[in-house]
Amino acid sequence: MILKKKPAEPVSRRRIAIVHHRGIILMVEILSFRYRRTAS
Structure with missing residues (x-):
């Protein structure tokens, strides 16, 4: 069996x-939300 491996396409990478x-955005939002809750 020969599997043809396509080089990493920019679409998938993107x-x-x-x-x-x-x-990352989701994590930042959750962290800021928690921080605000504890601060107030």
Whole structure:
């Protein structure tokens, strides 16, 4: 069996970057929300 491996496409890479970016934003939002709750 010969599996043709496609070189990492920019589309998939971009999708991963977007998901990663979204995850960071979500984490920041949750952290800031918790911080605000504890502060007030």
